[in-house]
Amino acid sequence: MEIERTRIDIDHCAKTYADGTRGLQPTSLVVEPGEVLALLGPSGCGKTTLLRLIAGLESPDAGSRIRFGDTDVTQLPIEQRNVGMVFQHYALFPQMSVQANIGYGLRIRGTPEAERQRVVGELIDLVRLNGLEKKRPNELSGGQRQRVALARAVAARPRVLLLDEPLTALDAKLKESLRDELAELLRRLHITAVHVTHDQQEALAIADRLAVMRAGRIVQVGDGESLYRTPAHHFVASFLGRVNRLGASAGGMVELGGMALHCPAARATVLVRPEDIQIGPSGPDWGSARVRRRNFLGDRVQLTLDVQGQGALLADVDRDHPAREGETVGIRIAPAHLMPMMEDETP
Missing domain, CATH: 3.40.50.300 (P-loop containing nucleotide triphosphate hydrolases)
Incomplete structure (x- = not known):
C-alpha cells in the first residue's frame, strides 16, 4: 500500500x-x-x-x-x-x-x-x-x-x-x-x-x-x-535520563574525591550520567568515595556515594559489582563524559 x-x-x-x-x-x-x-x-x-x-x-x-x-x-x-x-x-x-x-x-x-x-x-x-x-x-x-x-x-x-x-x-x-x-x-x-x-x-x-x-x-x-x-x-x-550535578571551579576543574578532573569547557555546572561513573579499587589514578547505599535493581546495581568536594552522587555498576555499604571505593570519570552546562540553562 x-x-x-x-x-x-x-x-x-x-x-x-x-x-x-x-x-x-x-x-x-x-x-x-x-x-x-x-x-x-x-x-x-x-x-x-x-x-x-x-x-x-x-x-x-x-x-x-x-x-x-x-x-x-x-x-x-x-x-x-x-x-x-x-x-x-x-x-x-x-x-x-x-x-x-x-x-x-x-x-x-x-x-x-x-x-x-x-x-x-x-x-x-x-x-x-x-x-x-x-x-x-x-x-x-x-x-x-x-x-x-x-x-x-x-x-x-x-x-x-x-x-x-x-x-x-x-x-x-x-x-x-x-x-x-x-x-x-x-x-x-x-x-x-x-x-x-x-x-x-x-x-x-x-x-x-x-x-x-x-x-x-x-x-x-x-x-x-x-x-x-x-x-x-x-x-x-x-528529562532524558538521570544525571549527577557536579560543581566546577572557575578554571573548569572538577574536584572528585581528592583528584581533579579537567572539564572540556570551563563551566560552573557540569553534569554526568550515573552509568558514566567508574567504580573500582582505590589507586593513584582514582578519587575516593564512600558507599552510602547499595540498591540491587536486577540488571544493575545503583550506588549512592559520598564524594569529597561533591556530596552524594549516583553511580550505576554491574549487578555483580562487589562494592558494599560503608566501604571506600575508587571513583573516576572520563572527561569526555562530562556535560558542561551554562548557569542560565539550569531550571
Whole structure:
C-alpha cells in the first residue's frame, strides 16, 4: 500500500487561549517526509497543543503557518487536512469487526466496496491481523487493538499520521512490548508521523528524532542518541535520563574525591550520567568515595556515594559489582563524559 510521504513545515506557530494563557510560544519545526518525530515533554509543556494545531483541532495565533508539502493548511479544518489520528484508547467501534473498523473511514467517504475490500485486505496483511478479520475489539489483545487503530488511521492514505500518547493507558509490561511493535509498524508504513508522549523510553524507541519541549517551547531537536549524549540544555539532560550535578571551579576543574578532573569547557555546572561513573579499587589514578547505599535493581546495581568536594552522587555498576555499604571505593570519570552546562540553562 503506497502512502504519500509529506513534509510538515511549522513556521512561528503559536497558540493563545481566550483567557490569555499561552499554550504554545512561537515555534518553528520541520518534520521530514516519512520521518517519525516525537514531541516529548512533561504535562503542560505544549506538546499536545502543537499536535492539535497540526491536526486542525485548534486554530493558531495570527502569523502562524503550517504547511503539508506545498499546501498551506493553516486555516483548513481537520476534515480537509487529510490526517490520520491514533488516540490513547484507540477509539475502536466495539460493535464492529476488525475489517469493519479498518474500512470505516473509506465507507463514509463513499469508496466503492471492491476498492474498500482491497485496501482493507492489504492493511490486514501489513499489520499482521490475518485470521482476525471477523473478531471484535473485545476479543483482541492490546497489541492487536493497536494494530487495528493504526490500520484504520492510514486506510484513507492520510498525508500525516498523528499519535496522541497511544501507549499511556497500558501497564508497564505491555507498554514495553507494544512500544517495539509500534516502532516496527511505523517503519513499515513509511508515513510521516508526529508522536506525542511524556515517556522518554517510548520516544527513544519509536522516533527518528525528538523535539523536547518545556513551558510551551521546543528546547532541543535531534536524534535520541545525540540528545542523550550531548544535550545542549540542563532540562534535556535531566528529562532524558538521570544525571549527577557536579560543581566546577572557575578554571573548569572538577574536584572528585581528592583528584581533579579537567572539564572540556570551563563551566560552573557540569553534569554526568550515573552509568558514566567508574567504580573500582582505590589507586593513584582514582578519587575516593564512600558507599552510602547499595540498591540491587536486577540488571544493575545503583550506588549512592559520598564524594569529597561533591556530596552524594549516583553511580550505576554491574549487578555483580562487589562494592558494599560503608566501604571506600575508587571513583573516576572520563572527561569526555562530562556535560558542561551554562548557569542560565539550569531550571
